[in-house]
Amino acid sequence: xxxSRQMIFSPRCQMVYQDMTHPLQHYFIASSHNTYLxxxxxxxxxxxxxxxxxxxxxxxxxxxxxWDGPNGEPIITHGYTMSSKMDFKHALVVLRxxxxxxxxxxxxxSLENHCSAPQQQKMAHYLKEIFxxxxxxxxxxxxxxxxxxxxxxxxxxxxxxxxxxxxxxPDDALEYAEGDVQSKTATGVLNxxxxxxxxxxxxxxxxxxxxxxAASKVAKELSDCVFVREVPFRGFVVAKDNGHSHAMxxxxxxxxxxxxxxxxxxxxxHTQRHLVRVYPDGLRTDSSNMNPIPAxxxxxxxxxxxxxxxxxxxxxxxxxxADNGGCGYLLKPEFMRQSPPGFPDMSQAPVRPLRLKVxxxxxxxxxxxxxxxxxxxxxxxxxxxxxxxxxxxxxxxxNSVQNNGFNPTWEEEFHFRVHDPNLAVLRFEVRDMxxxxxxxxxxxxxxxxxxxxxxxxxxxxxxxEQPLDLTTLFVHIEKTVR
Numbered sequence: 087x088x089x090s091r092q093m094i095f096s097p098r099c100q101m102v103y104q105d106m107t108h109p110l111q112h113y114f115i116a117s118s119h120n121t122y123l124x125x126x127x128x129x130x131x132x133x134x135x136x137x138x139x140x141x142x143x144x145x146x147x148x149x150x151x152x153w154d155g156p157n158g159e160p161i162i163t164h165g166y167t168m169s170s171k172m173d174f175k176h177a178l179v180v181l182r183x184x185x186x187x188x189x190x191x192x193x194x195x196s197l198e199n200h201c202s203a204p205q206q207q208k209m210a211h212y213l214k215e216i217f218x219x220x221x222x223x224x225x226x227x228x229x230x231x232x233x234x235x236x237x238x239x240x241x242x243x244x245x246x247x248x249x250x251x252x253x254x255x256p257d258d259a260l261e262y263a264e265g266d267v268q269s270k271t272a273t274g275v276l277n278x279x280x281x282x283x284x285x286x287x288x289x290x291x292x293x294x295x296x297x298x299x300a301a302s303k304v305a306k307e308l309s310d311c312v313f314v315r316e317v318p319f320r321g322f323v324v325a326k327d328n329g330h331s332h333a334m335x336x337x338x339x340x341x342x343x344x345x346x347x348x349x350x351x352x353x354x355x356h357t358q359r360h361l362v363r364v365y366p367d368g369l370r371t372d373s374s375n376m377n378p379i380p381a382x383x384x385x386x387x388x389x390x391x392x393x394x395x396x397x398x399x400x401x402x403x404x405x406x407x408a409d410n411g412g413c414g415y416l417l418k419p420e421f422m423r424q425s426p427p428g429f430p431d432m433s434q435a436p437v438r439p440l441r442l443k444v445x446x447x448x449x450x451x452x453x454x455x456x457x458x459x460x461x462x463x464x465x466x467x468x469x470x471x472x473x474x475x476x477x478x479x480x481x482x483x484x485n486s487v488q489n490n491g492f493n494p495t496w497e498e499e500f501h502f503r504v505h506d507p508n509l510a511v512l513r514f515e516v517r518d519m520x521x522x523x524x525x526x527x528x529x530x531x532x533x534x535x536x537x538x539x540x541x542x543x544x545x546x547x548x549x550x551e552q553p554l555d556l557t558t559l560f561v562h563i564e565k566t567v568r
Contacts, residue, residue: 094544094561095408099536102411106191109233110240111331111358112423114382115194116407116414117147119365119390122162122172123373132163132170134180140393141184144407146414147194147247147363147388150177152201152209160205174209178216185244189413192222192240196316196363197248199304206305213246213311220244224313224332233331234314234361237415245313247334247361249304314361322352325360334361334388338368339376346380354422357385365390375399378406379475379509385422396550402473402511404551405531419508438567442502442512442534444470445562446484447541449516452491452527453554464491465519466527468559472502472534474510486519491527510534514544514559528554539563 155161487494528546544559
């Protein structure tokens with residue numbers, strides 16, 4: 087009964103089964119925020135283990151905050167904080183060695199570039215040297231495509247998202263782009279005929295709204311390594327007029343919430359053409375995470391998460407991306423890929439509600455919590471939850487079983503109506519009624535689409551997402567669509 091086929095997670099979802107030939111804009115992509123941090127934002131440690139652990143979970147978009155380091159060597163750190171530092175080169179070597187062990191689909195490196203031109207040139211050298219043929223850069227034909235390539239086309243590749251020099255910048259502008267223009271524009275002094283010609287050339291470019299100051303900070307060698315241009319979000323109209331598919335909008339969490347509330351249908355339409363990355367509110371200095379569902383339900387492909395945090399939101403996020411073989415790419419629901427997309431709120435999404443019946447039968451070999459006295463015996467109860475869109479959220483509890491952590495039995499049944507099963511997660515928590523804090527003994531989260539029907543075992547994990555040996559829930563599941 088404890089073999090993998092008897093578990094709640096469907097064997098079908100353990101392999102890549104979705105169509106991977108759509109353009110990148112049509113996928114949700116597992117993404118991390120400040121990947122190098124293994125603790126909090128302001129004083130946390132930077133560790134190469136952060137990259138290894140995150141990429142081995144199937145995360146496909148990683149962040150590298152790059153700053154000038156000693157001896158001409160770029161470093162990765164959280165700038166203007168007390169976070170520790172690591173070598174940029176070392177991080178690339180680790181990502182080369184571990185980046186494709188869990189998934190063969192494209193690895194995206196989001197570079198937050200704060201380096202001087204000489205160290206940017208060193209970064210470009212390392213990117214080419216370490217990733218070699220895996221590094222995907224755009225040809226003219228690529229940039230003229232109306233959509234980005236598919237995950238299948240980019241299989242085994244690494245590509246860079248970062249600021250990029252405007253297309254068509256003349257060669258004589260590059261020395262200014264790397265130096266003088268930055269200092270002159272900072273003070274508002276724009277003198278010299280050569281500089282005037284450069285500015286006129288830049289103003290004539292399609293990417294001119296991005297601004298000269300952004301260009302002035304980018305060395306050509308690094309710019310040539312960038313496949314997807316990172317741009318600030320300046321509204322749907324501006325983005326549509328620029329019409330560049332090889333761009334990614336960077337949107338902070340508060341702005342995302344405002345756009346979801348006021349312009350969700352337009353937001354979905356925008357994400358059919360552009361990649362959108364949402365990153366956590368700057369006030370989340372404790373490395374907490376947002377609820378990912380509102381952003382994903384509005385089409386945002388890249389919702390950046392602090393993977394070192396093990397909260398409920400993180401468990402939900404990781405459960406969603408365990409689907410499709412854990413490859414880090416999930417095909418969006420069809421209505422988000424249609425043109426026009428059609429549905430301003432989830433109640434109008436063209437998916438019939440799923441009725442989910444969960445019968446909690448028993449548990450096996452629940453461990454005692456740390457700091458529990460030898461005389462204290464667990465009084466377990468089970469929390470069953472659907473985490474999804476607002477109308478799908480529901481939490482139910484069983485009664486507690488007194489003094490039995492070995493083989494407690496409940497035989498209780500709960501009913502859920504799930505309107506958006508594509509973005510819903512079924513969660514189980516076993517808690518101890520005995521303790522004042524109702525501490526979690528074990529937990530498990532699974533995307534609703536991956537849930538197998540029938541009598542199933544639920545393998546419980548501890549608070550750090552590590553398996554609890556031989557500790558399971560025994561449940562019965564029924565799914566019907568009405």
